[in-house]
Amino acid sequence: MSYSPPACEIVTLRERLAASMPEAAPNGDWAELAAVRRPMPAAVLVPLVVRDEAPSILFTKRTDHLHHHPGQISFPGGRVETADTSPIDTALRETEEEIGLHRRHIELIGTLPDYFTGTGFRVTPVVGVVTPPFDLTLDAFEVAEAFEVPLAHFLDPSNHEEHSIMHEGRLRQFHAMPYEGYFIWGATAGILMSLYRLLRG
Numbered sequence: 001m002s003y004s005p006p007a008c009e010i011v012t013l014r015e016r017l018a019a020s021m022p023e024a025a026p027n028g029d030w031a032e033l034a035a036v037r038r039p040m041p042a043a044v045l046v047p048l049v050v051r052d053e054a055p056s057i058l059f060t061k062r063t064d065h066l067h068h069h070p071g072q073i074s075f076p077g078g079r080v081e082t083a084d085t086s087p088i089d090t091a092l093r094e095t096e097e098e099i100g101l102h103r104r105h106i107e108l109i110g111t112l113p114d115y116f117t118g119t120g121f122r123v124t125p126v127v128g129v130v131t132p133p134f135d136l137t138l139d140a141f142e143v144a145e146a147f148e149v150p151l152a153h154f155l156d157p158s159n160h161e162e163h164s165i166m167h168e169g170r171l172r173q174f175h176a177m178p179y180e181g182y183f184i185w186g187a188t189a190g191i192l193m194s195l196y197r198l199l200r201g
Contacts (some may be wrong), residue, residue, distance in 0.1 A: 009151055009199065010048055010129060016198050017110025017127060028116030028190060036199075039122035039158065043087035044077025045095045046112065046127045046191065049148055056148040057192075058130065059184070060099060062175055063144045071144075073184045075191070076101070079121070087111070087124035099146050100137030105130055112194040117187050125191045149179050154192045155199060 047058040064071045076095040084090045085117035088111075092103040106128040115123045136146050153159055154177055161176040163185070175193050184192070 009155070010050065012062050013048070013127070013195075013199055014109045014129075019051065019150070027194060028118075028187070029112045034144075035132050037120065038118050039116060041080040041087065041090075041124070042078060042121040043080060043090040043094070043124040043126055044075035045106070046075055047095070047101070047106070047130045048127065048151065048193065049130045049132065051132070051148075055151045056098075057151055058148050059182075059188070060102075060138075060143045060147065061145040061147070063140075064141060066142065068193070072186065072188070073182055075125070077123070079180040088126050091124070091128075094138070098139050100139075100142050101134060102129070104136045107131070112191060114197070115187055115191055115194070123187060123191070127195075147182070149184075150184070153177070153179055154196055157191040157196075160193070160196075 049056045049058050051073060052145055058076075059073050060076055062070060062072050076098045077091050078094040078098075080087060080090045081093075088108060092106065095106070096103065107130075108126065108128050110127050110132050111123040112127060115125060117123060121176065138144075138146060159177050159179075161178070162172055162178055164173045166172070174186050175189035176183065177189050177192060178184060
C-alpha cells in the first residue's frame with residue numbers, strides 16, 4: 001500500500017476535517033447503549049505533534065489506581081464539566097490539567113465522530129496540531145507517562161488488530177494497535193480508526 005509523504009499527512013487531515021460531515025451512526029464499542037441510557041459527555045484531545053522527521057501522536061498512560069480505565073493508554077481528556085463552554089473547551093482544559101500542555105501550543109483543526117464507550121461515555125475527539133518546543137508537566141495522580149508514536153504506525157493496516165472478549169454476558173469486539181510494548185486498544189484505538197478512515201478513505 002502506498003502512502004503520501006509524512007509531511008503531507010497533517011495537511012491532508014486538515015483539509016478532510018474541514019470538508020467532513022459528522023457520521024449519522026454512533027461510533028464505538030457498544031453504541032447501542034445510547035438507546036437505553038443517556039451517556040455522559042466527555043472529550044479528548046488527539047494531539048498531532050509536528051516533528052521534523054515525521055508527525056507523531058501524543059498519548060498518556062493512566063495510573064493504575066484510577067477508577068476508570070486504570071493503566072490504559074489514552075488521549076488527554078475527561079468528562080465535560082458544568083463550567084466548560086464546549087467539548088473543545090473540555091479537551092483543552094483536561095490537557096492542561098493532565099499533562100501541562102497549554103492551549104497556546106495547540107492549533108485546533110476539527111473533530112472526529114463521537115465515540116461511545118461501554119462505560120457510558122460519549123466522547124468527542126478534538127484534533128489539534130501541536131508545534132514544538134513545549135514542556136509537559138504530568139499530573140502524577142492521573143498520568144503515569146506521556147509518550148509519542150509516529151502517525152505512520154496507525155496508518156499502516158498491518159498494525160491493526162481486532163479482538164473480542166466476553167464481559168458481563170456480552171461479546172465485546174474492539175480494535176488494538178500495539179506499539180513497542182504499549183497495548184493501545186479500546187476507545188483510543190477506535191478513535192484512531194476514525195482518523196485512519198478519514199486519511200485513507
